[in-house]
Amino acid sequence: MTVTSEFSKIPTRSVVAASRSALGALxxxxxxxxxxxxxxxxxxxxxxxxxxxxxxxxxFPKIGQAxxxxxxxxxxxxxxxxxxxxVGISVMFQGVQSIALTMAQEFGYxxxxxxxxxxxxxxxxxxxxxxxxxxxQGLLAALIVFPIASIVHAEGxxxxxxxxxxxxxxxxxxxxxxxxxxxLVLGTSFEPRNIGLMFGFVILPITFLxxxxxxxxxxxxxxxxxxxxxxxxxxxxxxxxxxxxxxAAFTDAPHMHLYVIYPVMIGFGSFFIALGLRNFRRRVLS
Amino acid sequence: xxxDATTVAVDDIIRTVDLAKQYPGMDGRALDGLNLSxxxxxxxxxxxxxxxxxxxxxxxxxTRVVPTSGHAYVAGIDxxxxxxxxxxxxxxxxxxxxxxxxxxxxxxxxxxxxxFGIAARxxxxxxxxxxxxxxxxxxxxxxxxxxxxxMAQRLMVARAIFxxxxxxxxxxxxxxxxxxxxLALWDLLGQxxxxxxxxxxxxxxxEEADQLCDRVAIMDRGQxxxxxxxxxxxxxxxxxxxxxxxxxxGADRLAATLTEGLPEILTSRVTGGSxxxxxxxxxxxxxxxxxxxxxxxxxxxxxAVAEPSLETVFINLTGKELRES
Numbered sequence: 043m044t045v046t047s048e049f050s051k052i053p054t055r056s057v058v059a060a061s062r063s064a065l066g067a068l069x070x071x072x073x074x075x076x077x078x079x080x081x082x083x084x085x086x087x088x089x090x091x092x093x094x095x096x097x098x099x100x101x102f103p104k105i106g107q108a109x110x111x112x113x114x115x116x117x118x119x120x121x122x123x124x125x126x127x128x129v130g131i132s133v134m135f136q137g138v139q140s141i142a143l144t145m146a147q148e149f150g151y152x153x154x155x156x157x158x159x160x161x162x163x164x165x166x167x168x169x170x171x172x173x174x175x176x177x178x179q180g181l182l183a184a185l186i187v188f189p190i191a192s193i194v195h196a197e198g199x200x201x202x203x204x205x206x207x208x209x210x211x212x213x214x215x216x217x218x219x220x221x222x223x224x225x226l227v228l229g230t231s232f233e234p235r236n237i238g239l240m241f242g243f244v245i246l247p248i249t250f251l252x253x254x255x256x257x258x259x260x261x262x263x264x265x266x267x268x269x270x271x272x273x274x275x276x277x278x279x280x281x282x283x284x285x286x287x288x289x290a291a292f293t294d295a296p297h298m299h300l301y302v303i304y305p306v307m308i309g310f311g312s313f314f315i316a317l318g319l320r321n322f323r324r325r326v327l328s
Numbered sequence: 329x330x331x332d333a334t335t336v337a338v339d340d341i342i343r344t345v346d347l348a349k350q351y352p353g354m355d356g357r358a359l360d361g362l363n364l365s366x367x368x369x370x371x372x373x374x375x376x377x378x379x380x381x382x383x384x385x386x387x388x389x390x391t392r393v394v395p396t397s398g399h400a401y402v403a404g405i406d407x408x409x410x411x412x413x414x415x416x417x418x419x420x421x422x423x424x425x426x427x428x429x430x431x432x433x434x435x436x437x438x439x440x441x442x443x444f445g446i447a448a449r450x451x452x453x454x455x456x457x458x459x460x461x462x463x464x465x466x467x468x469x470x471x472x473x474x475x476x477x478x479m480a481q482r483l484m485v486a487r488a489i490f491x492x493x494x495x496x497x498x499x500x501x502x503x504x505x506x507x508x509x510x511l512a513l514w515d516l517l518g519q520x521x522x523x524x525x526x527x528x529x530x531x532x533x534x535e536e537a538d539q540l541c542d543r544v545a546i547m548d549r550g551q552x553x554x555x556x557x558x559x560x561x562x563x564x565x566x567x568x569x570x571x572x573x574x575x576x577x578g579a580d581r582l583a584a585t586l587t588e589g590l591p592e593i594l595t596s597r598v599t600g601g602s603x604x605x606x607x608x609x610x611x612x613x614x615x616x617x618x619x620x621x622x623x624x625x626x627x628x629x630x631x632a633v634a635e636p637s638l639e640t641v642f643i644n645l646t647g648k649e650l651r652e653s
Binding site for chain 2: 052053054055057059060061063064066067068070071074075078079152153154155156157159160161162163164165326327328
């Protein structure tokens with residue numbers, strides 16, 4: 043037997059084996075970071091949903107501010123629309139925050155990405171690990187936000203919650219992955235110094251036109267001639283499908299058909315991840 | 329996927345064949361047909377000014393830069409074809425601080441071990457051991473923000489060697505370090521090398537290349553101009569003594585007189601009020617220069633004698649100084 047010194051090594055593991063352990067370590071690292079800052083995580087996850095519910099479901103009914111009740115809609119109906127929307131928007135924000143913002147930082151001044159891509163696996167897997175841990179954080183966010191959103195409201199305002207477990211267990215994870223994919227696309231497309239632009243021109247329109255405050259079906263009256271322009275336009279917004287999906291999962295309120303939501307969300311998710319991985323590779327390699 | 333180890337000499341950890349890189353939209357090639365080998369167990373230095381192609385070269389070897397043509401092998405593995413395999417056996421210390429800001433000093437090491445497939449228990453043990461070895465144990469539970477520049481650099485070296493890489497790459501490792509930390513890092517790299525670690529570093533500090541490296545490749549404009557031990561490179565110059573003379577006036581006249589009166593002069597160069605000469609085998613050099621200057625009434629303001637350095641080699645090879653360009 044030939045004796046080789048400690049430093050004369052050649053690769054001892056196949057790329058697949060090395061990639062598997064690297065993926066595990068990358069995700070473990072992200073989750074350790076989340077655990078270490080759990081308080082901060084809960085806080086930043088809760089602030090927006092809490093404010094939305096507080097203002098729309100507590101303050102507005104108290105001061106008699108009417109919300110879109112042209113059709114005689116009661117505050118309770120609005121709560122039924124808003125609660126799943128709040129879960130959807132939280133999942134989206136988690137994707138943006140846990141991936142786009144941290145990635146902008148790691149590509150930017152901390153240069154941590156330089157080290158991360160030295161992991162003994164293909165470069166795309168490093169980005170994929172981010173998507174997976176971002177999606178996990180999205181799930182966690184949904185888990186925290188849903189109970190809060192269902193309890194913060196004035197007396198008499200009541201959201202009609204009914205849990206459709208089959209939809210919850212399949213659609214929520216898909217939504218989390220798709221929104222994490224969106225985070226990857228944003229994080230790899232915007233220079234760190236342009237993050238403000240990202241919020242102004244991408245995040246804000248997506249959230250306001252994403253059907254958080256109203257169901258997509260209710261947009262029908264907005265039309266020019268016979269053309270439902272707004273209802274058509276917002277179809278390019280991935281958050282619409284997430285929110286409609288949440289409505290299907292958590293309520294009996296009217297929503298887009300599930301056989302539209304599932305394939306479109308999977309389509310968006312695949313597109314975002316493919317685009318994000320391509321961007322990531324381009325920024326890392328020269 | 330087994331590396332094609334048969335195609336490469338066993339003792340070459342790194343080998344490149346006509347390696348070239350052309351960045352899109354850039355004039356000239358960042359790497360222009362590099363052929364060189366780094367032997368097992370040596371400290372190999374790439375010396376050159378900024379923009380010489382050192383970082384690009386290190387980038388190719390660390391799988392970050394895709395070569396335009398040619399090949400680069402690390403331990404016999406083609407880096408462009410099997411980057412993930414090459415990364416298994418490479419340790420990298422980059423120019424910037426790339427420590428994980430969200431983790432503690434200890435966790436930075438521990439998760440690196442996990443990333444390279446080392447079991448949890450062994451990663452914990454090795455993290456402790458390396459912190460001890462690099463005198464960072466006191467900082468184990470601290471955020472990496474608490475570390476000074478020199479300590480952060482040490483931690484990055486510790487992290488890079490965690491998985492016993494076949495080669496340790498360092499890109500401008502002492503740029504931005506204070507002199508004391510720089511010496512400490514040289515010392516550290518020397519010790520690692522003594523234990524068998526092959527090291528490749530890029531630098532634009534000639535002292536670093538001279539004192540630390542077994543062999544040095546002098547690079548400029550994407551090409552290797554010379555490659556040898558620092559001693560042999562300096563011998564290339566031909567001269568054994570360099571004299572620079574500052575005069576109030578008459579530098580040109582002095583140059584002419586010295587060239588005539590000192591047969592040992594190899595070259596002389598006048599820049600402004602200064603005169604630099606290179607000589608070989610000259611005895612009593614200083615008194616003779618002073619006497620010749622007095623004979624033509626040229627006042628010497630200052631006179632310095634030095635041995636050739638890698639800087640001299642670089643100037644002789646390129647006609648410009650290392651710090652220029």
